[in-house]
Amino acid sequence: MPTDPGTSSTPVDQPPSPRIITRSNHPISRKNIDREALKVLYRLRDAGHVAYLVGGGVRDLYLNKTPKDFDISTDAKPGQLRKIFKNSRLIGRRFRLVQVFFHGGKIIEVSTFRCRSEFDLNGVNSSKENILAANNTYGTPSDDAFRRDLTINGLFYDINDRSIIDYTGGVNDLEQGIIRLIGEPGRRVQRDPARMMRVIRHGARNNFAIEPGTWQAIIEHREKLRLCPVSRIRDELMKDLRSSASRAWAQLAMDSGIFYVLFPFYKAVHGMPESAQNRKLLLAIQAVVDRLHAGGMKLPDQLLFSLLLLPWIIAEEDLLHKNYKGPEFHRFLRKIRNVLDEVLGPMSIKRAHKESIALHLVTLPQFIRFARENSWPKWLKRKSYYRECDLFFRIFTEASGGRKIQEHIMAESARQLADKARHKPSGKRRYKKRGTPGPAFAAKKSESIFGLKK
Known part of the structure; x- marks a missing residue:
């Protein structure tokens, strides 16, 4: 298919002839491909099927990056794949995928080549009902290529x-x-508005320019993100916040207006004459987050949201001057909780996470005061929220031009956060209530009824 280099890549009705880049003309080496992915590819080839490594794995290998996933597409149908790979299972509703399992918990996902949809490529109805209509038909490699987003x-x-x-x-x-x-x-983003978020993500992660036609489609159709399921938007957003390119993402998201579709409460703050300082703080915070992520620290989701909301709360509630104690502190905490319920409602954030976000924000003025006085109360360090709030304060301090978080503090915080994640409550029902004895189990079966003492 001929493509005008100055326009979008638009397929024609006839199956296009692909460009073949031989091994001597590209940088991808088999030694950089996951061993289990190679096993799947060779098994499919030996069974007489066409199978390719596809998508982001090829892209990252070409850019000399380590892929997060190695996905495979083939002409084998799901039922055939299950017969070839006994260590597999079927997943998916809209389109069936096969997950092949290996030792160590590694999973390789294999999909069948999908059909190019006429609805997707040649026309679109902008009604909500037609967003992401189901299509489970199979196709050719060229069909499968043109179904992809970028x-x-x-x-x-x-x-x-x-x-x-x-x-x-x-x-x-x-x-x-x-x-x-x-x-x-325009048609592709109306078909699946979440594609706009993926354009911004890959532009930010790779420091690539966004093609003018693609950028204009985002500007014109960004409001259609509201048609996507909340859970999907939240999942796409978390991929951006967890990456090491959240600063570049925030800049592109604000420039395109997508940021204000996701967080409409920021629009009024960034519309003020003094908004430049607020934007600067937001980007500086994300730059610190990127540095921590690049250093191997995994920040919890609630902390990422707290950092994203901080510049807005500072402007909206004059947060840095709300250094309350006692009853006033708790009244302010309840107020922030109610504010978060309102602004984060569309994101469907867990209640426990919103409680943590509120604590991060409300305790920040206290941490600033304790640091200025160089006096840290012992009662504060005993609080369960101290570790996250301390890291929140340190990130804000660095983003504001203060002391950079040192390597040993990063390592210690990473260890503590990892320990906390491992010791989360299981959610299982407790037998024992506070102030009452639990069931007494017998040491020998002969002394018990159903394992309990007689």
């Missing part, structure tokens, strides 16, 4: 001759550093 995600790696198969112009866009939607951009 040209750089439409590449296939052929294990037989170690070549890259490019139907969409993805290699050229990788070389030029361009993020481009496959197909007509």
Whole structure:
């Protein structure tokens, strides 16, 4: 399929001829491909099927990055895959995938080539009912390539001759550093509005420019993100906040207006004359988060949300001057909880996480005062929320131009957060109530009835 290099990659009716990049003309080496993924590819080949390494794995390998996942597409149907791989299971409702399991908990996902949908590529109804309509038909490799969101995600790696198969112009866009939607951009983002978030994500992570037609489609259709399920938007957002490119993501999201669709309460604050300082703080906070993530620290989701909301709360509630104690502190805490219920309601955040977010925000003025006086009360360090609130304070301090978080503190905080994550309550029902004895179990069966003492 010929593609105009200055326009979006739009397929035609006839099956296109792909560009084949031979092994000598691309940087991908088999030694960088996961061993289990190679096993799956070779097993499918030996069974007489066509199978390729696809999507983000090929993209990351081409960019000399370590892929998070190695996904495979094949002409084998799900039932055939289950017969070939006994260590597998079927998942998915809209489209059936096969997960192949290996030792150590490793999973390789295998999908059957999917059909190119006429509804998806040649027309769209903007009603909510037609967003992401089900389509479980199978197709050819070219069909499967054009169903994907971005040209750089439409590449296939052929294990037989170690070549890259490019139907969409993805290699050229990788070389030029361009993020481009496959197909007509306006129609593709109306078909699946979450594609707009993926455009922003890959532009931020790879420091790529967004193709003008794709950018314009985002500007025109960004409000349609509200049509997507809340859980899907939240999951897409968390991928961005957990990455090491959240600062670049925040900048692109604000420039495109997507940020204000996700967080409409920020719009009024960033519309004020003094908004430049608020934006600067937001980006500085995300830059610190990126540094911590790049250093191997995994920040909990509630802390990521607290940091994202902090500049808004500072402007909206004059937070840094609310250093309350006693009853006033608790009244302010209840107020912030109610504010969070209102602004985070559409995100469907867990109640426990909102409680933690409120504590992070309300205790910040106290931590600032204790640091200024260099006096840290012992009662504070005994609080269950101390570790997260202390890290929250340190991130804010660094983002505000203060002391940089030192390596040993990063290591200790990472260890403490990991320990806390491992010791989360199981959620299982407790037998024992406070102030009452639990059931007494007998040491020998002969002395018991159903294991309990007589």
